[in-house]
Amino acid sequence: MPRQKFLQIYSQLKQRIESGEYPVGQLLPSENTLIGEFDCSRNTVRRAISELVRDGYVQTRQGWGVCNIFQPIEHSSYTMGMIESFRETARRTGQTSTTRVVAFEPCTADESIAAQTGFPVGEELFALQRIHDLDGVARILNISYLRRSCMPGLTREIAEGSLYRYLEEELGMSIITSKRTFTVELATPQDRQWLDLGEYNCLAVVANQVYNSEGVMFEYTQSRHYPGSFRFQDNAVRRPEES
Structure with a gap:
């Protein structure tokens, strides 16, 4: 059984945030961009984003998009x-x-x-x-x-x-x-x-x-x-x- 699509998207976005590909304080790509990249529905992208919100990686801003608020965590x-x-x-x-x-x-x-x-x-x-x-x-x-x-x-x-x-x-x-x-x-x-x-x-x-x-x-x-x-x-x- 493959992992659910939203979890795959969540994992890839999280890795990009942690690696600095998406700098802190900047917006992630738009929903439409992510839908095109991952070939999925809008609900799937939103579910992945909601997981990132829950884990403290991003914050949604009404009318603006999804902002990276991740700060590197100390060792251990x-x-x-x-x-x-x-x-x-x-x-x-x-x-x-x-x-x-x-x-x-x-x-x-x-x-x-x-x-x-x-x-x-x-x-x-x-x-x-x-x-x-x-x-x-x-x-x-x-x-x-x-x-x-x-x-x-x-x-x-x-x-x-x-x-x-x-x-x-x-x-x-x-x-x-x-x-x-x-x-x-x-x-x-x-x-x-x-x-x-x-x-x-x-x-x-x-x-x-x-x-x-x-x-x-x-x-x-x-x-x-x-x-x-x-x-x-x-x-x-x-x-x-x-x-």
């Missing part, structure tokens, strides 16, 4: 309103990245795993642990449980690449939404084994429950971040209180 910044793979984040922030799988095995959700992840007891899962290096330094420990019925052919080698690329491009999955919880936790012996925490005794922890277009939760991942480079960016919109 993550965005609240987007679901990105580790490699996508590293590419966006201009860093080199590598992933190492340190544990990969099938398992069945017991009561403890079910309570932590939200998967039902008895669900067949893959238990996956990965170390993410940024510019050659171990910065993130990812502890994941993945629903096996959604990716029965997953292997250790695939997990060392881009998991989301595999799911979207090879399996045709549409990844739709993620529920996130942010906490700060004391470092465990496992954290210290895999991450160089230096003087820090804690980590920033992001727990993700990720759902596909069928409303199925296919992933639970706990990302344990080195705190010295952990930043999350959010783009908020004020909605006036109804009187």
Whole structure:
């Protein structure tokens, strides 16, 4: 299943904005220009633009067009309103990245795993642990449980690449939404084994429950971040209180 057209347009426009092809403060090409370039409907272009608005890349100006308001994000910044793979984040922030799988095995959700992840007891899962290096330094420990019925052919080698690329491009999955919880936790012996925490005794922890277009939760991942480079960016919109 190919990616929806508006997502392809969104991705290309976002890349152009991030690369500086569309300078900050200037207008993007007109709707008619984009319709001609991408050979699509007006609604498709508008849906792609609405995604860029939601993510804080552009702002629509009545009677003028769509203005680029993107400002480059600092290294190791993550965005609240987007679901990105580790490699996508590293590419966006201009860093080199590598992933190492340190544990990969099938398992069945017991009561403890079910309570932590939200998967039902008895669900067949893959238990996956990965170390993410940024510019050659171990910065993130990812502890994941993945629903096996959604990716029965997953292997250790695939997990060392881009998991989301595999799911979207090879399996045709549409990844739709993620529920996130942010906490700060004391470092465990496992954290210290895999991450160089230096003087820090804690980590920033992001727990993700990720759902596909069928409303199925296919992933639970706990990302344990080195705190010295952990930043999350959010783009908020004020909605006036109804009187």
